[in-house]
Amino acid sequence: MDMIExxxxxxxxxxxSEKPPDERTIMKTLxxxxxxxxxxxxxxxxxxxxxxxxxxxxxxxxxxxxxxxLGAPVSIIACLDHDxxxxxxxxxxxxxxxxxxxxxxxxxxxxGTCWLGEIINRKEEVARYLKLADSLEIMxxxxxxYPAGNIEDGQRxxxxxxxxxx
Amino acid sequence: MDMIExxxxxxxxxxxSEKPPDERTIMKTLxxxxxxxxxxxxxxxxxxxxxxxxxxxxxxxxxxxxxxxLGAPVSIIACLDHDxxxxxxxxxxxxxxxxxxxxxxxxxxxxGTCWLGEIINRKEEVARYLKLADSLEIMxxxxxxYPAGNIEDGQRxxxxxxxxxx
Numbered sequence: 001m002d003m004i005e006x007x008x009x010x011x012x013x014x015x016x017s018e019k020p021p022d023e024r025t026i027m028k029t030l031x032x033x034x035x036x037x038x039x040x041x042x043x044x045x046x047x048x049x050x051x052x053x054x055x056x057x058x059x060x061x062x063x064x065x066x067x068x069x070l071g072a073p074v075s076i077i078a079c080l081d082h083d084x085x086x087x088x089x090x091x092x093x094x095x096x097x098x099x100x101x102x103x104x105x106x107x108x109x110x111x112g113t114c115w116l117g118e119i120i121n122r123k124e125e126v127a128r129y130l131k132l133a134d135s136l137e138i139m140x141x142x143x144x145x146y147p148a149g150n151i152e153d154g155q156r157x158x159x160x161x162x163x164x165x166x
Numbered sequence: 167m168d169m170i171e172x173x174x175x176x177x178x179x180x181x182x183s184e185k186p187p188d189e190r191t192i193m194k195t196l197x198x199x200x201x202x203x204x205x206x207x208x209x210x211x212x213x214x215x216x217x218x219x220x221x222x223x224x225x226x227x228x229x230x231x232x233x234x235x236l237g238a239p240v241s242i243i244a245c246l247d248h249d250x251x252x253x254x255x256x257x258x259x260x261x262x263x264x265x266x267x268x269x270x271x272x273x274x275x276x277x278g279t280c281w282l283g284e285i286i287n288r289k290e291e292v293a294r295y296l297k298l299a300d301s302l303e304i305m306x307x308x309x310x311x312y313p314a315g316n317i318e319d320g321q322r323x324x325x326x327x328x329x330x331x332x
Binding site for chain 2: 002003004006007008010012027028030031032033034035036037039041043045046047048049050055077079087089090092093094095096097099100101103104105107108115117120130131132136139140154155156157159162163164165166
């Protein structure tokens with residue numbers, strides 16, 4: 001799918017069909033994350049793919065958006081690896097760029113995603129629940145699956161509101 | 167251009183031809199930034215497009231990568247708007263996602279870009295030089311233009327090194 005069309009078409013998907021994406025398709029989206037840019041090419045992103053119902057139910061307990069996690073066949077936990085980190089702002093932006101690659105790649109493959117941020121309000125508890133290494137900080141959960149139901153139109157500020165003048 | 171191919175093909179470009187990208191092409195890349203996702207759809211990104219030689223020379227004085235800024239026809243200053251911000255980590259990731267949209271869109275249009283992060287070590291001085299409003303924090307400078315010279319192959323960790331196990 002065309003780049004600009006995909007960027008414009010990608011929307012948050014909150015309802016998913018029961019059909020799970022196959023392993024190869026999930027790995028394609030993480031392969032896309034892998035090619036994101038990062039400062040000094042430090043690649044500070046790490047990913048945990050969660051598919052089993054028990055773990056999804058556990059995760060769902062940490063967020064008010066539990067329905068999205070329970071309804072999505074896959075949750076990807078995106079982490080910042082402090083052992084690879086050198087500048088927090090740059091590394092957090094790099095994780096954002098890697099997540100955007102996942103969302104765009106998923107969209108181009110016909111998958112829907114929802115970038116869940118609210119759950120990081122309880123990131124330490126979630127990390128303990130998932131038994132993550134101490135060096136890993138959870139930055140987001142990405143719900144993933146084939147879209148079902150209606151997808152709302154996006155709304156954005158007009159471009160002139162984003163442009164600064166000197 | 168195909169999404170996955172563009173994600174894989176995008177590289178940092180550090181040498182540019184003198185031909186400037188036209189205004190419409192630059193705006194397409196910022197239009198792509200506009201459609202990035204953000205927490206609560208707060209769209210905390212703002213952009214200053216710098217084309218004039220005097221300002222580029224001024225910018226170049228704040229970074230050891232001055233040659234890239236001086237050689238690129240355009241520099242885009244990407245900022246976080248604190249008046250729109252609600253959670254620093256989520257907002258910094260959103261700016262990262264918006265920057266990635268710029269880089270990918272630029273690549274799909276035949277433009278080269280270089281995401282410059284080192285300059286933010288002096289972001290307060292750069293902001294004063296550019297006379298930015300107090301609410302704006304500089305997160306990155308993106309050098310942009312048509313590529314010249316050789317583009318190096320990218321190197322990334324193998325995917326298994328990025329995947330966590332429970």
